[in-house]
Amino acid sequence: MTQMMTEQDAANSELIAFRLGAQEFCLDIMSVRDIRGWTPTTPLPHSSQYVKGVINLRGAVLPVVDLAARLGFSPAEPSARHVIIITQVGNQTIGLLVDAVSDILTVDSGSIQATPNVASELARAFMKGVIAMEGRMISLIALDSVLTRDQAGQGLPN
Structure with a gap:
């Protein structure tokens, strides 16, 4: 079963907007799998400073990246108001900690x-x-660049 897309549908994108401090960012909603409240993470030894750790998501171990720290801002001090956006890029699923x-x-x-x-x-x-x-002013995140292993060093597990 195929769906016909109009030219207007093809030209429009749905984006999910979020805050990091006073700034707004967004990413393609098609890469978002879930949005969860902050859950404390289990730290990973020798991981990059922007990797908060891992959480258990329905039986799967999921790395959580502090997106503020990854983008060069001050690291987040997670609280109950923070959320984790579960994203999928290719075959990699990662949580992004945002305000x-x-x-x-x-x-x-x-x-x-x-x-x-x-x-x-x-x-x-x-x-x-x-x-x-x-x-x-909302910055559109290139999620594949944020999560790629060669830019991320060895901090993100497979």
């Missing part, structure tokens, strides 16, 4: 602007673009 999920957005691809050239190479590698919407 809060704020919105589900529908944007057309024309409203996503390129990451400014004044950003560092690393910042441009992690960002697909920036969305100016309703007086907000």
Whole structure:
């Protein structure tokens, strides 16, 4: 069974918006598997500083990445208000620790602007673009870049 997509459907993306400190970010909703409240993690020895540890998710061991620390911000001090966004990239499932999920957005691809050239190479590698919407500036995360092993070092387990 195939579904016909209109040109407008193809041009629109659904994104999940979340906060890290005072900044808003978003990622493609198709890569999100679940959103859970903060659960304390079990630390992993010799992992990268942005890997908070692992949690048990329905019998599977899942690494949790402090997205603020991964993006170069101050590490999060997790509390009951924090959430873990369970994401899937390829065959890898990872939890992203964020301050809060704020919105589900529908944007057309024309409203996503390129990451400014004044950003560092690393910042441009992690960002697909920036969305100016309703007086907000929302950075679109390139989830595959955030989670790749060669940029992440050896901190993320398989």
